[in-house]
Amino acid sequence: MTPARHIAVSDRDDTLPTTCREEIAFLDRYLASDLSARQRAHFESHLAVCRDCVAFLQTYKSTIELTRTFLSSQAEAGLFHQFPLARISRRAKRS
Numbered sequence: 573m574t575p576a577r578h579i580a581v582s583d584r585d586d587t588l589p590t591t592c593r594e595e596i597a598f599l600d601r602y603l604a605s606d607l608s609a610r611q612r613a614h615f616e617s618h619l620a621v622c623r624d625c626v627a628f629l630q631t632y633k634s635t636i637e638l639t640r641t642f643l644s645s646q647a648e649a650g651l652f653h654q655f656p657l658a659r660i661s662r663r664a665k666r667s
Contacts (some may be wrong), residue, residue, distance in 0.1 A: 589614070592622060603633070
């Protein structure tokens with residue numbers, strides 16, 4: 573991975589990351605298709621040359637999928653109500 577440099581990256585503008593650490597900060601927005609075309613192209617060009625970030629992206633995707641599968645199985649078994657996050661989510665929906 574590229575050593576971190578102190579360059580501000582704002583989620584509110586079209587700033588491009590310059591280090592792996594900054595690239596990784598865009599993962600959730602990348603997967604949600606919430607990057608500008610310029611940011612997405614830059615991110616994908618970084619992935620084309622950085623095996624570490626590709627591996628991290630695959631791990632990130634796997635973690636999301638495993639979590640969804642686990643929570644789904646718990647919900648099907650009627651156990652989802654035992655998770656604090658589920659209670660918080662239900663409270664927020666009632667508000």
